[in-house]
Amino acid sequence: MDHLLPKSLGQASFDAGIAPALTVAAGGGERIGFETDDAVYAQLHERGSLDKVTATINPVTGPLYVEGAEPGDALQVTVHEIHLKDHGWSVSLPGAGALADRMGERSFTRRIPVGERVQLTERIDTAPRPMIGCIGTAPATGTGSTIMPSFASGGNMDLTDVAPGATVYLPVLVPGALLSIGDIHAVMARGESSFVAIEAEGVAVVSVDVVKSMPLRAPRVETPGEWCFIGIGDPVQESIKRGYEDMFDFLVDDRGFTREDAYVVMSALAHSELGGPTGSGEPDPLHPFTAVGAVTVHRLPKSVLG
Template sequence: MTIDHVLGAELGRPGFRADVAPVLRLRPGTGATVAFHTDDAVYRELHEHGDLAKLAAPINPVTGPVYIEGAEPGDALAVHVHDILLPEYGWSQSLPGAGALAHRMPDSVMSRRIPIDAEGVHVTDRHVVPPRPMIGCIGTAPAAGVGSTIMPTTALGGNMDLTDVAPGATVYLPVEVEGGLLSIGDIHAVMARGESSFVAIEAAGVAIVSIDLVKDAGYRAPRVETADEWIFVGLGDPVQESIRRGYEDVFDTLVDVHGWDPMDAYAVMSAVVHSELGGPTGSEAPDPLHPFRAVGAVTLHRLPKSVL
């Protein structure tokens, strides 16, 4: 694949923000490809000294931002993921206070360097699994403040940790500021849906994407399109609110966009639209004293294209 633009990992920084000068201006719809190199320095540091208090590298830096010509508030960026290149190793770690089983794991950093080769991802000495590279953190800049690259996930994206954000998928991200200001980071070599430890097999890598623009999209949360599905992201606290908002977006798409009868839409949704918990990062800002404790929920709602 021809790469038209290369953005180095040195352009990574924490947070999605509108006051950072764009590193690239791009005209949408040209098919031009951009390679976003991402960084794993924080995991390397933790592996070497095992102390969160001594970290010098930021957690989940995102490379960018890229300014998309013509993008205005109310539009959406359509980010087509063409490929994700992985290095020769990644990281698996257990961090104090993070993950669903923090109460079962030691109150200290535990770390493993995970080889990645032609055989697969060597999660343990006995478990070699096929790589399923994905982008964990992708989003646009908010009109005010800073969008976190850790948590929460917001209407503009962020650290969504969705396994579907993988080669062949298109990610639709709402735009709040002129140019959108797209940034990408946090590549995983492989991750289970849910990411129980909050740290899957993390890796420095390269995401190769192209970008289109959807004018007046009016999306209130990210969406992901794959070959077979439209995946609607729900956000809210508690989880029931996240589910309701995701269902509303599916329903409105069927009724308002595709012209379905409301009862037809409700019946089909109950029959074939599967819902599940998304990434572990929550939808509300966590308590500052417990920055890895998620509040609210990210949910996914899968609409098969075959019913449209």
């Protein structure tokens, strides 16, 4: 690792007005560690109520300025490693997640040991599968939320695929891109029923490059076996439509498929699912979790590309 951005650089938003914490050259191969922060969960565990918490909710570390990144390009972020601390948190917040009606109005927290295994309960453990929940570049105007909604150049998408071995392509909307990363999970089920999963402090180690003249309207993730096209929209039907359209355009415009061939292949082999929630109209800092729409993930097996 060539650089470490400590969690003390945590920010409450993605914002082009925030001064860069570090500048690197595109494609230089430097590995940058982004340390993330889970102080909000520790405070909630100690104090028992979200309205007594003073720590920033879901901060992102950064931003990183990438020389050569200009609007209309894509920032290529390769995730090399994610180092976890020795514990994480499972949390239930009143009104949050699909099980809010079952969990009731009391906050619930559990400190989860993390090592070679993640100890969920006394008898159930699982292998760590660390991933980055919140990743993005700065919006051209205004600020991007670290909670919700997700936005064109990223945010709190909670994608299990943003893990070691993956490459994330993010729209560049401002000079330098201004990359920020936060919200590491030790393990998370796709869809994230609780809206928090097993949150854990850690260090995500990435390198960056720029793909010139690659205008994207939403992030894209490449894994060893798949291309994942991310739909961001409201309502959820719009998110699904946009993700499918981006996959279709990739096959036709970038890979030379006929429209008919792309249509047939997608209907047979392109699986889709929910990512994290897209957002609410005007999130209340204490009750910010009424989701509108959703982040959707549309999976194209690389095997169809030859």
